[in-house]
Amino acid sequence: MRADAQRNRDRIVEVARQVFREQGYDAPLDLIAKQAGVGPGTLYRHFPTRDDLIDAVMQAWVDHVQDTADKALTHEGAPRDRLLNWFEEYVRLISVHKGGPAKITGAMGDESSPIRSKCEVLQAASGRVLDELRAEGAVRDDVTPLQVARLVGGVATVADTSDLELATVRPMLEVIADGLLT
Amino acid sequence: MRADAQRNRDRIVEVARQVFREQGYDAPLDLIAKQAGVGPGTLYRHFPTRDDLIDAVMQAWVDHVQDTADKALTHEGAPRDRLLNWFEEYVRLISVHKGGPAKITGAMGDESSPIRSKCEVLQAASGRVLDELRAEGAVRDDVTPLQVARLVGGVATVADTSDLELATVRPMLEVIADGLLT
DNA sequence: TGCTAAACGGAGACAGTCTCCGTATTGTCG
DNA sequence: CGACAATACGGAGACTGTCTCCGTTTAGCA
Structure with missing residues (x-):
């Protein structure tokens, strides 16, 4: 890729991250282009669809997911607590942006989604936590990681569309956890 | 309301029901206006927002909800089966239109939502089923109907955004049911 | 330095939302 | 019946966002 193209691409992603955080995933793409100091054409050449841009924005987030899963694996305590803990982290992770949960969860299991790679990372992280609990016989094994996701x-x-607090969400996560524990 | 206004209003709702079913809740409102043989202005006067129109369209659906809940109450069998049965009906009910589940569930608990009345009907229906099971001591009582909804x-x-079959959804409903049963 | 492939960018076509206001219709009252 | 408010209509058009096309510019190589 030519140096100027790379520069523009980087700038677009950087601006997009900021704008998405402030305005949600529906923010006008032309606005992002303008703020990045490029024409709409340039933005659309680099990122043909909105999802392609979102995918690029999420790259940094992927590392965060890995970290969080790693930490969840080192947690002590009863299986129920560890599971619940992970669920809360999971909700937090996919809720970084308004509209994020719907976008990510909707893409889950969709082979052709532009953000598929990100979903896989998330699913793999979730799988690791689940597997550990399963190894202890704490979680039923007729439920797939995809279903849990x-x-x-x-x-x-x-929670995202209704603007619920994490505290409000917790009882619901408890129901799911209890349904999964053996 | 003037007779012609009533006529137009009815026609708009009728057309909207059809268009929403075919194209989902995102269908252009101007198209609905045109198909109903009225100008956009007329549509927007009767229904200032999209949700207001959706609310009107759903009026017939309300009766259907009542019926389904009534039937669910007469079901025989183990509590788990009855609960699961109701869950499946519930999913079916709110999935009549593309985008329906998100719209209805998002509005749940929102006092100011234009489709609030419809949500209440649904919640009440769900509450009846849940109460019956609770009376038998089959369902834990620290979970509210709103949370279940x-x-x-x-x-x-x-399921709606990922185009999942009901059969795929069932195992997930089982997890929730198991988490709710005592 | 000159050349060419790559990249740019913005004008503008297109689509959807929503409003404003001149025009038309209804229903009522003398 | 006829006229006159009050009510309702409808569509032109402003506005916003998406996305493309193509003439112009630029990077990087020989």
Whole structure:
């Protein structure tokens, strides 16, 4: 890629991250282009669809997901607490941006989604936590990580659109956790 | 209301129902106006926001909800089956239109939502089923009907955006049911 | 330095939302 | 019946966001 192209691309992603955080994923793309000092054409050449841009913005977030999962694995305590803890982290992780839960959870299991790679990272992280608990025989094994992701993602989606506090969400996560524990 | 106004209003709702079913809740309102043979201004005067129109469209659906809840109450069998049965009906009910689950579940608990009345009907129906099971001591009582609605609504939302079959959804509903049963 | 492939950018086509206001219709009252 | 408010209509057009096309510019190589 030519140096100027790379520069512009980077600038667009940087601006997009900021704008998405402030205005949500529906922010006008032309606005992002303008703030990045490029024409709309340039933005659309680099990122043909909104999802492609979101995908790029999320790259940094991926590392964060890994970290959080790592930490969850080192937690002590009863399986129920560890599971709940992870669920809360999970909700937090996918709720970094307004509309994030719906976008991520909707893309889950969709082979052709532009943000699929990000979903896989998340699913893998979730799988690690779940596997550990399963190894202890604490979690039923007829439920797939994808299903768990959708259950928790569903709650996060509702919480996001209804502007619920994490404290309000917790009882719902408890129900899911109790349904999963053996 | 003047007779012609009533006529137009009815026509708009009728057309909207059809268009929403075919194209989802995002269908252009100007298109609905045109198909109803009125100007956009007329549509917007009757229904200032999209939600107001959706609310009107859903009026017939309300009766359907009541019926379904009534039927669910007469079901025989183990509490788990009855609960699951109701959950499936619930998902079906709010999934009549594309985007329905998100819209309805998002409005749940929001005092000022234009479709609030519809949510209340749904919540009341759900409450009746839940109360019956609670009376038998089959369901834990530290979970509110609103929370249950959000849990199941969350699953329905994911199913809707990911185009999942009801069969795929069932295992997730089982987790919720198991988490709710004593 | 000159050349060419790559990249730019912005004008503008298109689509959807929503309003304003001149025009038309209704229903009432003398 | 006829006229006159009050009510309602409707569509032009302003506005916003998406996305493309293509003439112009620039990077990087020979």
